[in-house]
Amino acid sequence: MRRYLITGGAGFIGSHLVSGLLLRGDFVTVIDDLSTGNWGNIASFESNEKFRAIIASADERLLMEREVSRHDFVYHLASAVGVKLIIERPVETVQRIVRTMDVLVDVCMRYRVPLLLTSTSEVYGKSDRVPFSEDNDITLGATSKRRWAYASAKMLDEFLALAHYYQTSLPVFIVRLFNTVGPKQTGQYGMVMPRFINAAIKNEPLEIYGDGNQQRCFCSVFDIVEALLKFDSTPQAIGQVINLGSNEEISIRQLAEKIIDIVKSKSKLKFISYEEAYGLGFDDMRRRVPDLTKAKRILNWQPKITLDEIITQIYNQIKKDKN
Numbered sequence: 001m002r003r004y005l006i007t008g009g010a011g012f013i014g015s016h017l018v019s020g021l022l023l024r025g026d027f028v029t030v031i032d033d034l035s036t037g038n039w040g041n042i043a044s045f046e047s048n049e050k051f052r053a054i055i056a057s058a059d060e061r062l063l064m065e066r067e068v069s070r071h072d073f074v075y076h077l078a079s080a081v082g083v084k085l086i087i088e089r090p091v092e093t094v095q096r097i098v099r100t101m102d103v104l105v106d107v108c109m110r111y112r113v114p115l116l117l118t119s120t121s122e123v124y125g126k127s128d129r130v131p132f133s134e135d136n137d138i139t140l141g142a143t144s145k146r147r148w149a150y151a152s153a154k155m156l157d158e159f160l161a162l163a164h165y166y167q168t169s170l171p172v173f174i175v176r177l178f179n180t181v182g183p184k185q186t187g188q189y190g191m192v193m194p195r196f197i198n199a200a201i202k203n204e205p206l207e208i209y210g211d212g213n214q215q216r217c218f219c220s221v222f223d224i225v226e227a228l229l230k231f232d233s234t235p236q237a238i239g240q241v242i243n244l245g246s247n248e249e250i251s252i253r254q255l256a257e258k259i260i261d262i263v264k265s266k267s268k269l270k271f272i273s274y275e276e277a278y279g280l281g282f283d284d285m286r287r288r289v290p291d292l293t294k295a296k297r298i299l300n301w302q303p304k305i306t307l308d309e310i311i312t313q314i315y316n317q318i319k320k321d322k323n
């Protein structure tokens with residue numbers, strides 16, 4: 001039995017990771033301040049004697065000293081997330097991401113506890129060289145465009161992790177997650193999949209930002225968790241940056257149509273300009289596709305769950321929660 005600490009474990013991906021680790025028989029501690037996460041995501045684990053949760057911020061140094069030193073491995077998922085939140089609360093976004101990582105990497109170094117950082121495909125910025133490969137050069141937008149604050153803060157976290165790997169030999173793992181979706185994800189902070197499915201269930205318009213021709217790849221959280229569970233036993237992944245996601249593209253307009261079809265909804269599509277949705281100065285990328293060669297080679301992983309299956313799972317979960 002191994003002991004895992006998950007920052008951000010009451011969030012969407014974190015709570016599925018808790019489930020995967022407990023199923024494997026491991027001991028799990030979650031540290032989450034519930035800023036975007038929710039107790040309901042982890043409430044069902046409360047009776048499991050191998051599970052603990054601490055409601056606190058992962059940038060509290062004394063707490064992190066105590067907790068990290070008691071664990072064998074740290075998954076760092078705590079972060080400000082969601083384009084809407086990032087545009088509306090840029091100060092908290094940058095400070096939350098950078099401060100937490102700063103504390104965590106120091107403490108992990110002190111107790112020599114391996115650290116996995118969940119970074120993001122946002123760090124590929126405005127690059128149009130798809131698929132995105134981990135060692136590609138990166139072009140970000142201007143600092144006046146607030147969305148790039150998230151990418152820059154996450155990039156700084158990556159630099160910090162890699163700096164420790166080179167300078168102090170801390171075992172670090174960096175995962176660049178592409179759009180991850182599944183049951184329990186909230187649409188509150190701008191995530192497109194839960195927003196669309198909830199609107200379709202209510203027969204309300206599906207609001208598409210921009211012209212809807214921007215393409216994305218959606219990966220099931222269950223596939224992502226399967227990959228995350230492999231890192232601890234994959235020494236070849238130490239000091240590496242690895243993309244995780246799906247490489248099956250779909251336009252946002254096609255996604256909306258697919259959801260209407262699966263949900264058998266009467267909803268219509270409603271197009272909204274980026275300015276109206278996010279205010280002036282918003283930048284978007286047309287395509288975002290991961291190169292998954294490294295994930296396949298190092299982790300022997302590739303996503304398996306189709307988009308239709310993902311939408312059906314989310315839809316069924318929402319229906320179940322409502323009854």
Ligand SMILES: NC(=O)c1ccc[n+]([C@@H]2O[C@H](COP(=O)([O-])OP(=O)(O)OC[C@H]3O[C@@H](n4cnc5c(N)ncnc54)[C@H](O)[C@@H]3O)[C@@H](O)[C@H]2O)c1
Binds near residue numbers: 011056076077078181
């Ligand atoms: N979902 C995606 O598509 C996606 C894509 C790329 C990267 N990621 C990354 O994956 C991670 C998890 O994302 P998610 O989608 O589950 O989001 P989420 O908002 O559901 O989870 C983040 C969790 O971190 C908690 N948190 C934030 N700051 C904290 C702090 N200082 N201390 C303690 N807890 C804190 C929140 O309350 C929340 O529970 C994040 O690091 C995110 O950047 C997610």
